[in-house]
Amino acid sequence: MEAIMDAHGLWEAIEPPTDVAVDEKKSKQARAFIFQSIPEEILSQAAKKKTAKEVWDSLKSRYVGAERAEKARLRILKSEFEALQMKGGETVDDYAGKLSGMVSKYNSVGAELDDEELVRKLFDTVPERFINLVASIEQSLDVESMPFEEGIAHLKAYEDRVKLRQSHRATENSLLFSKTESQTSSKGHGKGQQFTNQRSGGRGKADRGGRCNTPCYESQI
Template structure:
């Protein structure tokens, strides 16, 4: 459909087509289009509305609804004379009577309870699923309140966001917290974690490992490091070698920098040992 003129407004965008499997989203879009054009009251007349005003809006609203139907559905409601009759017929067909509606609501509640956040799924994508559930609730004449949506969101976030969840549980009233606000807090915390990891996480880990290596080298230079042979010899009363084992020749009683074999090594190797660069790894 291109344009359906009306004195109070116009429908300038193509109508969404009802295929029989997209009723909930279709109804939301059509209601919004008709309301923006000032014709929704022709579909659901207000109690105190003037009949003459509604009659003027009925024809363009009916024409819009007919253009928004697939061919097989169009033939089933073509005999309806007003937009309100067409809408009511479609709602009864796809929403169902009270018993069917109650059964669908129960099924939808179970589906909502089983909803989980997939591995690697973004917060926005999961929030979209929750909002989709809320729209389906609305399509069945029920509501999914913010408290239930917030609880589902906080229960399903990945482990890296548990600190933010704990903070909201401690400092916020979750029963009054809006879903959009909870989502905003989590996204802000997640973005801060990502920035911190990209900026300094790897550097901090590297610095920690380098410090540990330096500490081991310091212990060896001071004669404080002992191996298993030292511990066993002390336990047997042999005293042990407090100076440890040479990393150059394997003998006890001297450090690598004092090893007789090192005197025969190239000058570059001796300089490195004096500077303490390779004191702890024993590769040279």
């Protein structure tokens, strides 16, 4: 804005030369020019200022204060970003969501996180279970030019593969346990039946005369 007003010969209404009175007409023109260039939410407050210099000074104070606040906020965000670590039980999607959230926060203060920073942060802060995968990626791919989404995709594919293998292993263990239980139950039933047969088969039957027609093993009194 300063360069444009200077090109129109209006900047001297904002910063007049020493011992030179401000041209009232130029001041009004500069004031009107500033009003056309600022957001509507600020216009009502700026309109209370009578000269172009007063308007400019109020805007400068407002934006310088806001700039300082944004710098302080950015320092906090940088510390927050540096402290991020993927937890042991956290999924790739959950952690990637946190990193993406930091991108939005950076943008809110006029800063940005590029893909290289995000990918490096992602690979440097994953748990031990991803270390071999990360080492392999770094040896075979150009991490510096890798899009953030691609980095996430590599980790997620590995995570899904591990989950699938664990699921298959759990299913196999469950089937093996069921088979063992079934075999144990069958053996127990077979022994019980054999014991019952032995008990029933060991008793003789007597005829009407009291004599056994099969071997009798019961005690006699």
